[in-house]
Amino acid sequence: MHVLSFILEAMSPYHFSIALGGVVAGTVIGALPGLTATMAIAVLVPLTFSMSPTAALILMGAIYTGAIYGGAYSAILLNTPGTPSAIATTLDGYPMAKRGDGDLAVTLACISSVVGGLIGAAFLLALAPPLAKVALAFGPVEYFWLAIFGLTLISALSEGNLLKGLIGGCLGMLLTTIGVAEISSDIRFTFGSRTLIGGIEPVSALIGLYCIPVLIDLVATPARHLKVTSSNRGFRLREALSLTWRHKFNVLRSSVIGTIVGILPGAGGSISGLVAYSEARRTSKHTANFGNGEPEGVQASESANNATVGGGLIPTLVLGIPGTPPDAVILGALLVQGVRTGPNLFVSGESSIIYVFIAGLFLATLLMLPTGLLVGRYAYRFIITVPKAVLVPTVAFMTIIGTYAIRNNMSDVVIMIVLGAIGWVLDRCGFKPSPIVLGLILSRIAEQGFVQGWTIGGARGSIIAEFFARPISAGIIGFICISLFYPIIARRWKRNKEL
Amino acid sequence: MKTFYKILLTVTAFAIVVTFGLITTASAEFPDKPIHYIIPFGPGGESDVTARFQEPFFKEKFGENLVIEYKPGGGGAVGWAQLNTMKGDGYTIMGTNLPHIIIKPLQTNVGFTTDGIINVYMFHYTPDAICVTTDSPYKTLKDLIDFAKKNPGKMIFSGSGKGSANHLAQVIFDGMAGIKTTYVAFKGTGASVTALLGKQVTAEWGYTTVPAKYEGTRMLAVAMEKRHPVFPDVPTFTELGFDLVSGAYRGIAVPKSTPEPIRKKLSNMIDEINHDPAFIKKMEDNGFAMLNATYGSKVDAFMAKQKKVITQAAKDAGIVK
Numbered sequence: 001m002h003v004l005s006f007i008l009e010a011m012s013p014y015h016f017s018i019a020l021g022g023v024v025a026g027t028v029i030g031a032l033p034g035l036t037a038t039m040a041i042a043v044l045v046p047l048t049f050s051m052s053p054t055a056a057l058i059l060m061g062a063i064y065t066g067a068i069y070g071g072a073y074s075a076i077l078l079n080t081p082g083t084p085s086a087i088a089t090t091l092d093g094y095p096m097a098k099r100g101d102g103d104l105a106v107t108l109a110c111i112s113s114v115v116g117g118l119i120g121a122a123f124l125l126a127l128a129p130p131l132a133k134v135a136l137a138f139g140p141v142e143y144f145w146l147a148i149f150g151l152t153l154i155s156a157l158s159e160g161n162l163l164k165g166l167i168g169g170c171l172g173m174l175l176t177t178i179g180v181a182e183i184s185s186d187i188r189f190t191f192g193s194r195t196l197i198g199g200i201e202p203v204s205a206l207i208g209l210y211c212i213p214v215l216i217d218l219v220a221t222p223a224r225h226l227k228v229t230s231s232n233r234g235f236r237l238r239e240a241l242s243l244t245w246r247h248k249f250n251v252l253r254s255s256v257i258g259t260i261v262g263i264l265p266g267a268g269g270s271i272s273g274l275v276a277y278s279e280a281r282r283t284s285k286h287t288a289n290f291g292n293g294e295p296e297g298v299q300a301s302e303s304a305n306n307a308t309v310g311g312g313l314i315p316t317l318v319l320g321i322p323g324t325p326p327d328a329v330i331l332g333a334l335l336v337q338g339v340r341t342g343p344n345l346f347v348s349g350e351s352s353i354i355y356v357f358i359a360g361l362f363l364a365t366l367l368m369l370p371t372g373l374l375v376g377r378y379a380y381r382f383i384i385t386v387p388k389a390v391l392v393p394t395v396a397f398m399t400i401i402g403t404y405a406i407r408n409n410m411s412d413v414v415i416m417i418v419l420g421a422i423g424w425v426l427d428r429c430g431f432k433p434s435p436i437v438l439g440l441i442l443s444r445i446a447e448q449g450f451v452q453g454w455t456i457g458g459a460r461g462s463i464i465a466e467f468f469a470r471p472i473s474a475g476i477i478g479f480i481c482i483s484l485f486y487p488i489i490a491r492r493w494k495r496n497k498e499l
Numbered sequence: 500m501k502t503f504y505k506i507l508l509t510v511t512a513f514a515i516v517v518t519f520g521l522i523t524t525a526s527a528e529f530p531d532k533p534i535h536y537i538i539p540f541g542p543g544g545e546s547d548v549t550a551r552f553q554e555p556f557f558k559e560k561f562g563e564n565l566v567i568e569y570k571p572g573g574g575g576a577v578g579w580a581q582l583n584t585m586k587g588d589g590y591t592i593m594g595t596n597l598p599h600i601i602i603k604p605l606q607t608n609v610g611f612t613t614d615g616i617i618n619v620y621m622f623h624y625t626p627d628a629i630c631v632t633t634d635s636p637y638k639t640l641k642d643l644i645d646f647a648k649k650n651p652g653k654m655i656f657s658g659s660g661k662g663s664a665n666h667l668a669q670v671i672f673d674g675m676a677g678i679k680t681t682y683v684a685f686k687g688t689g690a691s692v693t694a695l696l697g698k699q700v701t702a703e704w705g706y707t708t709v710p711a712k713y714e715g716t717r718m719l720a721v722a723m724e725k726r727h728p729v730f731p732d733v734p735t736f737t738e739l740g741f742d743l744v745s746g747a748y749r750g751i752a753v754p755k756s757t758p759e760p761i762r763k764k765l766s767n768m769i770d771e772i773n774h775d776p777a778f779i780k781k782m783e784d785n786g787f788a789m790l791n792a793t794y795g796s797k798v799d800a801f802m803a804k805q806k807k808v809i810t811q812a813a814k815d816a817g818i819v820k
Contacts, residue, residue, distance in 0.1 A: 045542075
């Protein structure tokens with residue numbers, strides 16, 4: 001009867017209100033570009049000192065899961081990922097909103113997030129200790145290949161103009177080299193400038209590259225921001241549910257991908273969303289429609305990024321190794337609370353904290369459905385009804401506040417605006433922001449993995465064996481090949497059939 | 500965000516005033532409002548966690564909040580470069596880390612100098628330690644040295660960062676023991692331990708915080724003067740014949756314009772927390788080691804000594820010319 005008592009404890013009015021408040025606050029914070037889940041949790045840490053460890057965990061978990069979902073709003077409605085996790089959501093979410101299906105996209109994102117969140121939490125509940133081993137199986141070389149796998153997505157993102165996509169990706173990769181190098185701590189390409197020493201923060205680059213061009217275009221063109229259909233169609237919940245049912249395998253696969261990528265420390269929501277998106281695109285019947293407002297794209301990204309919440313907590317709670325950046329903050333708060341992480345947490349009877357917390361996480365995820373739909377509807381209404389003269393300054397103001405808040409640093413704001421202007425010009429020339437951002441985020445991981453793998457391989461005697469002969473590496477290389485050559489093979493195959 | 504933060508702050512501050520029976524009415528004495536404690540790294544790291552440990556004690560003893568803020572970037576350089584431009588009224592303090600504040604300015608112009616930073620207190624350090632997995636074949640430091648002597652370069656250590664305490668310890672120890680090992684820098688202790696537990700490397704140059712936090716790890720030796728109270732069975736390097744006492748030292752600095760009496764007062768306050776048995780226990784249980792370098796001659800002497808040792812080690816490691 002343990003299970004029931006845990007659920008009942010999580011459902012106590014106090015915990016319930018904490019979960020609800022956390023989800024609402026998280027959703028709103030996540031929706032504002034620049035204000036990330038990590039920051040939201042960090043700000044609230046002092047507040048949790050006066051709470052019991054269980055209540056503190058539930059609050060942090062609720063904010064976390066809410067924030068990851070909230071990032072979808074601005075991704076869909078403004079083409080600006082509210083948190084890095086929502087990068088892949090912009091790819092199809094914004095085109096959907098453009099053609100007048102923003103309400104459907106928001107509802108779809110909400111359902112997918114809830115499903116993804118529940119699946120991630122289920123893995124955390126049932127299989128945490130064995131799954132934590134996955135985190136340890138991934139060495140530097142595996143991270144290198146995983147990042148390369150992510151980069152192959154550039155080819156998918158730049159349909160029609162691969163060359164420009166690749167150039168964009170390279171630009172992003174070059175931008176990451178500015179500042180203090182992550183592991184070698186060399187100071188690179190700062191040209192003596194104090195603004196550049198902190199490097200290009202990915203989130204501020206993201207805001208600049210995605211949001212500023214949208215703002216400029218809003219001012220430059222007389223048309224409305226999003227197409228509005230005359231009738232009020234409510235939440236379009238039924239439509240969204242039937243879409244979810246039709247693509248249930250997509251949602252399930254993406255959630256599993258999200259959980260696994262979440263377990264890997266150093267990967268996180270942005271990568272899980274991108275990997276799930278690329279898999280959804282590859283296996284879909286409507287591959288050509290991806291990037292032009294294909295609902296499956298939104299589903300893949302949103303279910304995957306919310307599944308990382310549960311996935312990321314697995315190594316955090318079992319090994320004390322944070323799976324994602326917000327987990328690092330949760331772990332720090334737990335240390336202060338005096339909770340010791342480790343496999344013992346999951347031995348039943350040892351401590352009920354963890355199970356009440358997981359029950360609380362389920363609860364928070366479920367609460368995301370009503371709150372998400374309501375907040376989403378409000379956000380959609382706001383975006384389509386306010387006049388441009390209000391919308392543009394509001395969003396512009398938010399981007400500046402958001403960028404500043406990431407590291408409490410004005411330099412990031414300057415970099416964001418400059419990158420935004422460059423991004424707008426590049427966009428005009430056919431260079432889309434996504435490959436640039438992909439390069440920016442992934443090359444950091446690739447570089448670390450490459451340097452570490454090279455050193456370790458050198459010490460072990462064979463660099464080639466280190467990079468190619470490890471089983472997981474070989475598996476990822478296989479995926480890279482499929483992702484790169486699948487379109488060619490598929491085309492050949494089709495042609496042969498026709499002959 | 501800022502407003503939300505302010506409201507939060509006001510509410511908590513108000514609550515404290517009420518609970519402590521309006522002690523603030525007593526005076527306009529320092530501190531009479533919350534102190535901003537800037538950590539030049541992101542949340543969740545050891546600099547953050549130890550500041551969080553101080554937070555409740557500060558509130559309890561001095562009746563004001565210690566508001567922790569983050570200003571990460573450039574391995575801490577972004578924050579330290581701005582420190583002396585901040586208001587020197589005692590209400591802004593910033594965490595400082597060694598060897599960072601010594602090595603960074605040696606590398607290039609990072610917008611601050613080591614001597615330009617006014618440290619008012621050094622309150623603890625995480626001593627360097629060689630960590631292995633519990634099932635590792637290396638039972639003693641001697642086992643490890645024997646292997647490394649026979650197989651130059653084959654002993655692979657993970658460690659947190661390059662030019663960090665871990666890296667310098669590896670360079671110094673290699674010289675002392677007459678061995679050649681490979682050091683692989685990871686981003687932070689968490690990643691470095693993950694590599695150890697995942698058997699990507701043979702051992703880790705870590706800290707005493709590692710076995711306190713991660714199951715499945717143990718230490719072969721610690722770089723402390725005396726054994727760590729929580730790990731009485733682990734010998735020090737000194738006992739084993741290597742004169743190595745080192746680690747990641749953490750302190751608190753103020754902007755240059757902060758008046759002398761306030762610097763002293765802050766130092767006394769941190770000193771008081773540092774001598775609270777509950778605080779000491781919390782720190783030590785988590786693997787940290789206490790340090791009481793108060794403002795003035797003590798912290799100056801400490802910095803002068805570290806500057807010499809660290810600069811030399813950084814030159815040996817080829818990090819600075």
